[in-house]
């Protein structure tokens with residue numbers, strides 16, 4: 001019997017934390033790559049941890065030689081704010097790194113004779129609306145609308161969505177022996193994610209999680225976007241559920257390679273008010289950073305996730321109230337009291 005393993009890149013990041021815990025609970029053998037060592041609590045859950053870069057082809061060849069991987073969660077990325085300061089490095093990690101992983105998955109599929117399911121988190125950053133008026137008029141944006149991102153990160157994500165579709169459907173289409181389909185590429189466009197357990201770094205949707213965590217720690221927070229700023233968000237457990245669900249669905253059910261996902265679209269002031277009620281001593285102010293504001297204003301206020309709901313039964317458990325009342329506030333409170 002083959003001992004299949006799942007590969008998680010960017011394992012030490014926000015999504016990796018929750019995902020590894022869930023995969024371990026499901027009894028999966030887990031191999032990870034991250035540029036920094038895993039936290040001890042996560043490290044204990046994995047079969048093998050590689051510390052290194054996803055662009056290190058020799059490292060990937062080693063994994064190819066040692067493990068039979070049937071599922072990849074490619075989470076490693078530089079987020080939107082960070083990528084604007086280092087666009088060339090962002091391209092290297094976000095695009096060249098993804099290309100290395102797609103090649104890796106293709107070779108894995110070739111060597112064990114069945115497609116490797118490749119889960120790729122894209123983002124609402126793949127959209128680029130030209131101005132606020134258009135954003136307000138656009139309402140629930142569908143996957144193929146407004147694909148004109150203004151950030152390096154958004155350009156990287158959108159391009160990698162296409163790279164994945166290419167590997168899945170058109171790889172080496174002129175070769176005598178066509179080998180497309182060894183990679184079963186499946187992508188979700190995540191909204192801003194909010195975790196109770198970790199704080200993100202380098203993103204532009206970070207104002208929401210930063211506000212909540214700062215309040216719980218008793219620290220003042222100056223929100224860098226206007227109070228009326230609205231983009232979609234999702235609680236981390238729903239993001240992990242979505243990745244696991246999409247990974248498990250029979251390929252015939254999928255009509256697309258990239259799916260929008262959303263759960264709720266609060267204004268920044270709604271988040272501030274809710275946090276203020278939960279932590280009455282919180283000091284939340286608004287000090288707009290015009291440049292970061294422009295990025296958030298180019299992202300849709302709402303996205304249409306009909307395709308994900310229809311094709312593979314995506315249904316988030318947490319709306320805005322439940323996310324705060326049943327997940328974020330109690331978990332964060334406990335975390336900082338401990």
Ligand code: AKB
Pocket residue numbers: 079080081122123124125153190191192193202203204205206
């Ligand atoms: C970011 O802000 O860069 C990310 C994202 C929206 O993908 N959280």
